[in-house]
Amino acid sequence: MLVLDxxxxxxxxxxxxxxLTFSSIGYVLTxxxxxxxxxxxxxxxxxxxLLGALIESITGFIPMQLTIFLYSMAMxxxxxxxxxxxxxxxxxxxxxxxxxxxxxxxxxxxxxxxxPLGVSKALSVLxxxxxxxxxxxxxxxxxxxxxxxxxxxxxxxxxKYISFDPDLAYVSGLxxxxxxxxxxxxxxLSLSATIKVFGTVIxxxxxxxxxxxxxxxxxxxxxxxxxxxxxxxxxxxYLMSILLNIQTSFSIGIxxxxxxxxGGALRWSLGx
Amino acid sequence: xxxxxxxxxxxxxxxKYDSYYAIEAVTVYLNSPFYTLLLGPNGAGKTTLIKVLVxxxxxxxxxxxxxxxxPYKERTVLSRLVGYLPQPGSTRPTPFMRVRDLxxxxxxxxxxxxxxxxxxxxxxxxxxLRVIGIESLADKYLTELSGGELQRALIASVIVxxxxxxxxxxxxxxxDINAKCELxxxxxxxxxxxxxxxxxxxxxLTTCTYFEPTVVLINxxxxxxxxxxxVLTPENLKMAYPSVVEVGGLTILTEDHAVKG
Numbered sequence: 234m235l236v237l238d239x240x241x242x243x244x245x246x247x248x249x250x251x252x253l254t255f256s257s258i259g260y261v262l263t264x265x266x267x268x269x270x271x272x273x274x275x276x277x278x279x280x281x282x283l284l285g286a287l288i289e290s291i292t293g294f295i296p297m298q299l300t301i302f303l304y305s306m307a308m309x310x311x312x313x314x315x316x317x318x319x320x321x322x323x324x325x326x327x328x329x330x331x332x333x334x335x336x337x338x339x340x341x342x343x344x345x346x347x348x349p350l351g352v353s354k355a356l357s358v359l360x361x362x363x364x365x366x367x368x369x370x371x372x373x374x375x376x377x378x379x380x381x382x383x384x385x386x387x388x389x390x391x392x393k394y395i396s397f398d399p400d401l402a403y404v405s406g407l408x409x410x411x412x413x414x415x416x417x418x419x420x421x422l423s424l425s426a427t428i429k430v431f432g433t434v435i436x437x438x439x440x441x442x443x444x445x446x447x448x449x450x451x452x453x454x455x456x457x458x459x460x461x462x463x464x465x466x467x468x469x470x471y472l473m474s475i476l477l478n479i480q481t482s483f484s485i486g487i488x489x490x491x492x493x494x495x496g497g498a499l500r501w502s503l504g505x
Numbered sequence: 506x507x508x509x510x511x512x513x514x515x516x517x518x519x520x521k522y523d524s525y526y527a528i529e530a531v532t533v534y535l536n537s538p539f540y541t542l543l544l545g546p547n548g549a550g551k552t553t554l555i556k557v558l559v560x561x562x563x564x565x566x567x568x569x570x571x572x573x574x575x576p577y578k579e580r581t582v583l584s585r586l587v588g589y590l591p592q593p594g595s596t597r598p599t600p601f602m603r604v605r606d607l608x609x610x611x612x613x614x615x616x617x618x619x620x621x622x623x624x625x626x627x628x629x630x631x632x633x634l635r636v637i638g639i640e641s642l643a644d645k646y647l648t649e650l651s652g653g654e655l656q657r658a659l660i661a662s663v664i665v666x667x668x669x670x671x672x673x674x675x676x677x678x679x680x681d682i683n684a685k686c687e688l689x690x691x692x693x694x695x696x697x698x699x700x701x702x703x704x705x706x707x708x709x710l711t712t713c714t715y716f717e718p719t720v721v722l723i724n725x726x727x728x729x730x731x732x733x734x735x736v737l738t739p740e741n742l743k744m745a746y747p748s749v750v751e752v753g754g755l756t757i758l759t760e761d762h763a764v765k766g
Contacts, residue, residue: 264601319523387619394610397647398596401659404559405614406584454600 241475243371244363248471248481249464250374251427255439256463257381258423260456263444265392265416277308278424278433280333282358283340290348297358298373302425308333309417361432363471363481370429377426381419385456388415435482435489439466442489446496466492508586508669510573512536512702513558518567520553527553529726531567535704535719537669540696542733543706545723546746551706552592554723555674558704559589572669585615588663588701590673593656598647604658605630605643611662633665636699637691653684657691664695671695673705 278301285300308329315325345351357365395402395412403409424436431439446462470485477484513535520528528550535541543551556562557569560576560583569576574583588611608630613620622630634640637657642650650658656676663671671692677685693716695701720737721730724745729736 264599390606390610390613390620390622391618393599393602393606394614396597396599397602397607398591400561400595401589401591402610402614404561404580404584404587404589405611406581407614 241364243366243368244481245468245471246371247363247366247374247430248467248485250371250378251430252439252463252467253460254374254378254381254423254427254463255431255436255467256459257378257385257456258420259440259444259463260459261381261385261392261416261419262440263454263459264389265396265413277305277329277333278428278436279359280337280340281305281308281424282428282433283337283344283355286354286358287340287344287347290344290351290354297429298425301428302421305421305424306417309421310414313413313417357432358428359432359434360480360482361428361430361435363430363474366430374426374430377422381423384415384419388412389456392416431485432482435486439463439485439489442466442493446493462492508572510570512539512572513670513704514568514570515554515557516568518554518557518564518569520550520557520562520564522553527725528557528723531723531727533721533727533730535702537572537702538696538700539719540693540703540716541705541719541721543704543721543723544745545708547708549708549724549745550726551708551723552674555589555672555704555706559583559587559672585666586669588666588668588671590656590659590663590671590676592674593652593676593679596655596659598650598655600646600648602647603643604634604639604645604647604650604661607647607658608633608643608662608665612665615666629665633661636664636695637661652679653681653687656680656684656688660691660695664699664701667699668701670702670704673703675706675708677707677709 281301281304282297284304285297288295288300289297312325312329315328316322341355344355348354391402391407391412394405395407395409399409427439428436444459466489467485470488471481473479473488474481474484513533515531515533518528518531519526531550531554543554545551553562557564558571558576560580563577571583572586574586576583576587609622609626610620611633612626612629613622631640631643634643637660639654639657639661642654642658645654647655647658660671673692676688680688692703692705696703717733719731720733722728722736722741722745728744729741
């Protein structure tokens with residue numbers, strides 16, 4: 234029988250909040266048609282996390298989340314500005330992972346060298362550590378979830394309008410660049426809050442796969458579908474990890490992939 | 506609102522993409538009220554001129570004023586006066602946005618955030634949809650619309666804030682002949698009954714253009730402009746469309762490519 238002790242309950246709250254945050258940001262990226270940004274960001278996420286762990290180990294007071302937020306934000310802005318300077322998008326997309334790969338390797342080397350716990354810290358960055366979540370992490374996670382959902386509530390129409398045609402939105406009076414930056418900031422914020430729970434590897438699956446599922450199956454897409462999917466993936470994934478005693482991010486990944494495959498099959502069977 | 510200018514003033518304007526000049530030495534004056542067609546072959550610089558007029562592209566040389574305002578520097582003021590319809594193929598309809606959302610944003614974009622749909626906005630949305638005749642499409646998603654319906658939804662989203670000027674980039678492209686005629690009828694109605702000035706780029710004169718607009722004949726520079734019957738002479742058309750031929754007294758446009766300089 235499954236016993237939800239304090240640690241497991243903390244983990245459950247963390248995956249619920251994380252699932253809601255990831256599905257919200259997946260919704261933002263999907264309605265603003267910037268899933269490609271998510272792809273680029275996630276390439277840089279490993280570097281951001283390892284660099285964050287290294288800086289946290291060296292300084293002892295700069296939290297990993299801050300580095301992840303700043304690094305992700307910097308990379309998003311870099312991509313946006315390079316594209317605006319008419320540098321071909323595929324060149325830009327190639328630059329970001331290359332730079333990030335160098336930083337990831339350097340940070341990993343530094344982490345292993347300076348800290349006796351370097352290897353385990355690096356591994357926890359990769360696959361998350363939901364059972365080591367602290368009350369502070371939960372508060373941060375809750376604050377980020379509320380922030381991202383508030384952004385959606387406040388700017389849903391604007392993001393859809395800009396995505397429909399940025400030039401039309403600009404001529405109509407919207408500050409298009411500011412809204413793109415808002416998307417980057419909320420994505421970076423979400424990543425910084427959820428990496429500790431889910432790890433960098435599964436973050437890709439949690440942002441992109443529910444979006445793919447929604448776009449494949451639903452004719453009309455809204456936030457409720459995304460939030461439901463977020464919970465449908467994260468909670469059973471967490472419970473499965475406890476029941477089978479396997480890594481949480483691994484079980485969440487399996488559920489996420491299964492849901493996406495079911496979406497594909499549904500679309501095929503519905504003949505769309 | 507007292508406007509500092511009476512129409513569109515384009516004086517010796519040059520605009521380019523990278524090192525390629527898309528328009529050169531363009532000069533046009535249009536005094537309100539006007540219903541104007543920007544006519545020229547593909548690649549003639551019509552879209553470039555439109556982008557300059559709505560402030561999307563900064564000219565490298567020359568002076569542009571729309572009702573006395575600089576479109577690039579005074580965008581905020583002009584966003585209330587100018588409604589812009591992009592080329593049909595450039596928009597990305599999504600399964601997230603309904604027609605009523607698009608029209609709502611047309612109304613709300615000029616306002617400060619937070620932007621939300623209250624009763625006043627709802628009334629404006631449906632008044633606009635009624636004018637265009639697509640009230641029944643309000644809850645349809647943009648991906649569920651035909652090309653003609655999407656064009657109408659876009660027009661509804663622009664006229665909802667009652668602009669003084671409507672700028673349309675190739676609105677007739679990809680529409681069938683009936684949809685083209687319906688759209689032209691609609692624009693004429695907006696021009697005559699609501700007093701909107703119209704600038705519309707096109708590379709064709711459809712058979713349903715049965716009224717006389719002002720025509721700006723363009724091929725990287727303005728070749729001629731004025732009332733249609735004065736501008737659309739065989740000589741002018743030959744200049745604009747390099748492969749124009751005359752058969753039995755009829756002037757026929759066989760190709761549709763701009764002169765490359």
